[in-house]
Amino acid sequence: MTLSADDRVSEIVMTPSRSSSSAAWRWLRATPAGRIAGLTLLALLLAFLTVYPLSMLLYGSLHSTPPGVAGVFNLDGYRDIGSQQSLLALLNTIGISLAKTIPSVAIAVLLAWILARTDTPFRGTLEVLVTLPFFIPPILTAMAWGMLGNPQVGLLNQLYQWITGSTSSPINVYSYGGVVWHMMQYSVPFLFLLIVDAFRAMDPSLEEAARMCGATRLRTFLTVTLKLMLPALTGAAILSFIRGIENFESPLFFGSPVGIHVITTDIYDSINQRSPPQYQYATAISFVIMALMFLIILLQWGALRGRSFQTVTGKGYSPAVMKLGRWRWVTFAFCTLFFFVTVVLPVGQLLIGSFFKFFGFYEWDMLTLEHYQAVAGSREFWRGFGNTMFLGFVGATLTMGLGGIVAYISVRTKWRGRRLIDAMAWLPWMMPGIVLGVGFLWGFALLPHAIPIYGTIWALLLAYISLGTPLSVRVMSSAYAQLSYDLEECSRVHGASWLQTMRHIMIALVWPSFAVGWVLVFFGIVRELSASVLLYSVGSEVLSVVLLKLWANGNAEQVSVIGLIMMIMVIVFRWVQLRVIRKWVGAM
Amino acid sequence: MSNVVLEKVSRRFGDFAAVSDVDLRVREGEFVTLLGPSGCGKTTTLRMVAGLEQNTGGRISIGNEVVSDAASRVFVPSERRRLGMVFQSYAIWPHMTVFENVAYPLRVRRRPAAEIRDLVLKALRLVEMERFAERPAPALSGGQQQRVAIARALVFEPKVLLLDEPLSNLDAKLRLQMGDEFRAIQRRLGMTTLYVTHDQSEAMALSDRVVVMDQGRIQQIGAPEEIYRYPANRTVAGFFGTPNLLNANVEACARIDGGRVQLDVVGRGWRGRCEAAAEVPAGRAVTVMVRPEDISIAPADADDGGLRWSGRIAHTIFRGPTRSIFVETEEGRLNVDAPAFGGYAVGDNVTVAVPQSAAWAVVDQAEVN
Numbered sequence: 016m017t018l019s020a021d022d023r024v025s026e027i028v029m030t031p032s033r034s035s036s037s038a039a040w041r042w043l044r045a046t047p048a049g050r051i052a053g054l055t056l057l058a059l060l061l062a063f064l065t066v067y068p069l070s071m072l073l074y075g076s077l078h079s080t081p082p083g084v085a086g087v088f089n090l091d092g093y094r095d096i097g098s099q100q101s102l103l104a105l106l107n108t109i110g111i112s113l114a115k116t117i118p119s120v121a122i123a124v125l126l127a128w129i130l131a132r133t134d135t136p137f138r139g140t141l142e143v144l145v146t147l148p149f150f151i152p153p154i155l156t157a158m159a160w161g162m163l164g165n166p167q168v169g170l171l172n173q174l175y176q177w178i179t180g181s182t183s184s185p186i187n188v189y190s191y192g193g194v195v196w197h198m199m200q201y202s203v204p205f206l207f208l209l210i211v212d213a214f215r216a217m218d219p220s221l222e223e224a225a226r227m228c229g230a231t232r233l234r235t236f237l238t239v240t241l242k243l244m245l246p247a248l249t250g251a252a253i254l255s256f257i258r259g260i261e262n263f264e265s266p267l268f269f270g271s272p273v274g275i276h277v278i279t280t281d282i283y284d285s286i287n288q289r290s291p292p293q294y295q296y297a298t299a300i301s302f303v304i305m306a307l308m309f310l311i312i313l314l315q316w317g318a319l320r321g322r323s324f325q326t327v328t329g330k331g332y333s334p335a336v337m338k339l340g341r342w343r344w345v346t347f348a349f350c351t352l353f354f355f356v357t358v359v360l361p362v363g364q365l366l367i368g369s370f371f372k373f374f375g376f377y378e379w380d381m382l383t384l385e386h387y388q389a390v391a392g393s394r395e396f397w398r399g400f401g402n403t404m405f406l407g408f409v410g411a412t413l414t415m416g417l418g419g420i421v422a423y424i425s426v427r428t429k430w431r432g433r434r435l436i437d438a439m440a441w442l443p444w445m446m447p448g449i450v451l452g453v454g455f456l457w458g459f460a461l462l463p464h465a466i467p468i469y470g471t472i473w474a475l476l477l478a479y480i481s482l483g484t485p486l487s488v489r490v491m492s493s494a495y496a497q498l499s500y501d502l503e504e505c506s507r508v509h510g511a512s513w514l515q516t517m518r519h520i521m522i523a524l525v526w527p528s529f530a531v532g533w534v535l536v537f538f539g540i541v542r543e544l545s546a547s548v549l550l551y552s553v554g555s556e557v558l559s560v561v562l563l564k565l566w567a568n569g570n571a572e573q574v575s576v577i578g579l580i581m582m583i584m585v586i587v588f589r590w591v592q593l594r595v596i597r598k599w600v601g602a603m
Numbered sequence: 604m605s606n607v608v609l610e611k612v613s614r615r616f617g618d619f620a621a622v623s624d625v626d627l628r629v630r631e632g633e634f635v636t637l638l639g640p641s642g643c644g645k646t647t648t649l650r651m652v653a654g655l656e657q658n659t660g661g662r663i664s665i666g667n668e669v670v671s672d673a674a675s676r677v678f679v680p681s682e683r684r685r686l687g688m689v690f691q692s693y694a695i696w697p698h699m700t701v702f703e704n705v706a707y708p709l710r711v712r713r714r715p716a717a718e719i720r721d722l723v724l725k726a727l728r729l730v731e732m733e734r735f736a737e738r739p740a741p742a743l744s745g746g747q748q749q750r751v752a753i754a755r756a757l758v759f760e761p762k763v764l765l766l767d768e769p770l771s772n773l774d775a776k777l778r779l780q781m782g783d784e785f786r787a788i789q790r791r792l793g794m795t796t797l798y799v800t801h802d803q804s805e806a807m808a809l810s811d812r813v814v815v816m817d818q819g820r821i822q823q824i825g826a827p828e829e830i831y832r833y834p835a836n837r838t839v840a841g842f843f844g845t846p847n848l849l850n851a852n853v854e855a856c857a858r859i860d861g862g863r864v865q866l867d868v869v870g871r872g873w874r875g876r877c878e879a880a881a882e883v884p885a886g887r888a889v890t891v892m893v894r895p896e897d898i899s900i901a902p903a904d905a906d907d908g909g910l911r912w913s914g915r916i917a918h919t920i921f922r923g924p925t926r927s928i929f930v931e932t933e934e935g936r937l938n939v940d941a942p943a944f945g946g947y948a949v950g951d952n953v954t955v956a957v958p959q960s961a962a963w964a965v966v967d968q969a970e971v972n
Contacts, residue, residue: 501694504655507681508688508765509708509755519707523698 054432057420058439064481065442068454072305075298075457081291092299101281101300108277108304111191111266112259115198120252122199123206124244126350131214133337135346142211143593145350148357149204150589152542153197154559155578157268158566159361160197162368162575164188170364193269198262200357202255209251213244232337253315257308261447263545278304279449279545286453286549298457301450308445362582368575386572396577398554399561402472403541406557410479411537415529417480418487423521425488426495427503437488444485451482452546459550470552478546483536490535494528495521527595534592541584605666605762605795606631607652613660613673614647621647623819625661629763632793634786636806638842639816645799646767648816652797653688653765654681666762682711687756687794688765691772693748695740701727701751702736708759726754729788746777753785757792764789764796770805782809803843807831815839833863833880836965840892847898847937849891851964853883866964872933875910877962889964895927895940897961900953909958912937916951930955 076093080086095101129135130142148156163170164186172184187193221243225235241248266277276284282301285293339346372381390396418440424430425437443451455478459469468474502524506516544559551560558581565574607629614622622644629635637645650656652663654670662672665686670679687708696704705726709719727733730750735743743751749769756764769785770778786809789796800806806813807827815822815830815838823835834840840848851868859865863878868891877891893910901911914932921943928939928947939955941947 499692499694501690501692502696504653504681505688505690505694506696506707506711508653508655508684508686509711510682510685510759511707511711512682515711519711520696524696 050430054424054430054436057424058432058436060417061421061436061439061484064477064484065439068451068458068481069442069446071457071461072298072301072450072454075294075453076302077295079295081294081460092295095293095296096300096303100276104276104278104281105303107266107270107275108260108279109307111194111198111277112256112262114191115195115202115259116252116256119199119202119206119255120248122203122353123210123251124241124248126203126207126353127211127214129346129350131211133339133343133346135339135343135350137347141347141350141354144354144358146204146208147354147586147589148200149208150538150585151358151361152544152559152581152585153201153262153264154268154542154544154562155365155581156200156357156361157197157264158562158571158574158578159364159368160188160193161268161566162571163360163364164193170367188269189273190269191275194265194275197265197269198259202258203353203357205258206251206255209254210244210247213247217243250315253311257311260304260308260311263447263449279447282449282453283545283548286456294457297453301453304447305445305450308447312445362579365575365578365582368572369579371572373572386576390573390576390580393573395556395561396558399556399558400580402475402555403558406472406476406479407537407540410476410483410540411533413476414480414483414487414536415491415533418484418489418532419491419525419529421484422488422491422495426492440484440488442485443481446482448482448543448545449549451478452549455481455546456549470555472555474550475547475555475557478550479540479543482543482546483539486539487532487536490528490532491525494525498524530595531592534588534595537588538585541581607763607795607797608664609648609652609661610663611661612648612651612658612663614644614651614656615659620819622651622658625816625821627814627821627824629795629797631795634789634796634798634809634811636798636800636810636813637816638800638803638806638813639822640842641801643816644819645801645816649765649767649797649799652763653686654679654684685759685762686765687759687761687763689749689752689756689767689769691768693752693769693772695743695748695751697739697741699740700736701732701738701740701743704740704751705755705758708755712759722758723754726758727751729757730754730784745773746781749773749781753788757788757794762795764794766796766798768800769798770800771802778805785809807843815842817842833963834892834965835880837890837967840890840963840965844894845938847893847895849893849934851889851891853885853887853889853964855885856882858882865959868964870934873910873912875962876908876959877910877964878960879964879966883964883966888967890967892963892965893937893957894961895938896925898937898939898955898957900928900939900941900945900947901956902954909956909960910962911954911956913952913954916947916949916953918949919947 077088077090078086079089079091126145130138130145135141164172166172166184166187166189169184169186169188171186175185176182188196217240222235222239225239226232230238261279262277263279263283266275266280267283270276271280271284278300282297282304285297285300369386370382370384372383372385421436421440425433446454455474459474462468468477498521502520503516506520507513511519542559543557544563547557547560548563551557556564558577562574562577565577607627609625609627612622612625613620625644625648627635637648639645647656651658651671652665657678658671658673660673662674663670665684668679669677670684671677696707699707702723705723706719709722714722724733724736727736730753732747732750732754735747735751740748740751749772752769756766770781773781782805798806798809810827812824813827813830814824817838823830823839825833830839831843834843837848840846849870851870853866854869854874855867857865859878863880864882866877866879866883866889868874868877868889870891879889883889891910912930912932912934914930914937917929917931917936919929919941920927924943925940926943926945926947928941930937930939930953937955947953
């Protein structure tokens, strides 16, 4: 029932309103003009970032010709979805995502249990290593695995042949298995990050009570620990499933070359690979995938309703760590193996690939530095690097700023219209990058010529902000929600104005969350491929697009060099992020 | 220092009236406690004085200046009311040191640095925290945080001090100690203080006057002794301690000294004399409040004009300084505080008595209307 401080201050001076006026009119009269203007501006900005591309998708799916060309309205796009090929893509999408989610959950639970609840050696370091794959841009590992698991010249097959002396090559990443395998490298650390805190924060007395009632360790784990984790697990699994559907890189690299299509690659192909581009079909199927996402999100809400996370909210528990004895080296080896396969192998491939003259021919006399020279002298690389850095810094800052404002309004105020703003900021959550890319493609093309966004770097910036906003709002909302209203009110009572309170108290307190969120958004922008590949044009290529073009031209060696550079960037930023978190946790 | 006046102050949330028609005058330098069960509107009342909540009816003045008037739509925001406040959670800002926390009210008022330093150290000395000035705030215990919160509320010498259950998060021993210290500081500075608590012993120990609230309304205002001894109604009577509340009917009524009246009452199996605040017609139902510590176990034949019951000891509980004895009578079970080692045994037949001046009758509220 408490009102926020700013709500009250707005009512300092209120003129008596006419008794006959409507509620909306009274609200307008009682609200300062500055706030109305600010809210309207914010709502317009969000509408442009989220509602506009969505409505452009709808428009595009009903319109027979590409953006800007005269045409008629019809339902041809939706009719094409009924074709056998499209239905197969839909089935592939769901099947592949399911196939990767289920084993990923099992491995993630195992890892979370090992690292949170057992006495496995070097747990702290292992946790950082095991989660590292999540922060590596998927395009890099996709290319690395494309080299490692190549059926003709892949390093793994060469090793196998060298060891066994046979001529068969058992590993082929260009297959269903390859797509699923590559997705799993991301979904395992993703799921791990989502559930490990639930494992760590669980009240150990709940487990001890089961032990005291006579249950064995295994029985306790199955009937108490796992059951208590179920809400967190289902929530995480559904989220992982959604990301599987959104995934673009894995099917693009390992599926498309052998004719395995999912919806995201289907959208990409129908715009970029078919002549003439089938825009109407692309937008129509974009709508289908969004409907699918929306259904899953509804399912997620349904599944989580009424489940309480109370067991995992307490802080200050130090959960009992299980003594594994000699088995702790087995669990240690398992974690190390995971890190080796998901990080060391692909990075090693890039490293090796960058020093040899030709990919696949690993002889001593083939060693060279010429690829490094080529990359260092490549104008395209430096342009892409500059663009990615610019978009990363500016995009992450703007996205977090926007998220901070939206979250403040929706969490800390009772202003009218805050739900609308919150909902608009959430919309991109159900839009995969490629779908948002298509929406903006239409949206920018239809803008008046006086607003030249189409084909510029600003198009990418806007798309990135839109894609990052749901995440930034979530990060900032949870930061605000942790702060008691007293901290704000206390400042007001002791003489600080609203602005002073914002500056000295609120911003000062949420700053660490802002920094953590900023790095996450920055990672998201650096790795982004699916929207970028639709919205870039000559001059505004980002690194991931440069890589994709080089890869398509068969230049695996330079890809390795650029990949290594990106990898170093990722590791540096991840290290900074961990430092910030540690400092923050230490201070609280 | 200044007075606080609430006139017909109300706060409605939709159809729900959290506070209705509160009238209260706090004199300069007075320590007034708002007491009541949770949800009685005491915190809302305090927050309206602080300007953290806006009253939907009535008028609030601090130091003869109207700070909020629902009728003329005057509303002075919190930061311009010049108040000090201690929150239940203490609201110590975790990103600042102790010194920075206490200096905050001065810094936002842009006082010179040297003056800030002097005033902050003075305030910290007052709460015996000057050694901790450079500590980061999260590194403090609950009691220390509480002291810092008090220092911060006092540092700029506010007109009025507001406290919202400041002791409720401390353990029992520290609560007593902090309460006494706080009262001593308040007396020394002569600060007008409005204090909210649900703890009746805290209210009695600290206040000049206590305001008992229930369901958004003031039930009684008075000195702690007055409210304890002469509650205005059954709600107030039941709120302090664990009194025996007995149903009875009035037989006769007579005025005595001190503005009170003397009633002859009859209950189930007992009759005798008690006192009340106002005349009650014969035949009216009343509730007679008898506190356990006022009842004594008496010889069977003595009669001092008060009330007496005879019964059997049902069971006893040893409480250290006293022993609670439950006497089964025709009226029901009576709770008696007896000496801890008085040699009473379960099953003994006893007569218990209370003098007329310690038995207080209130008219049942349902009967008033």
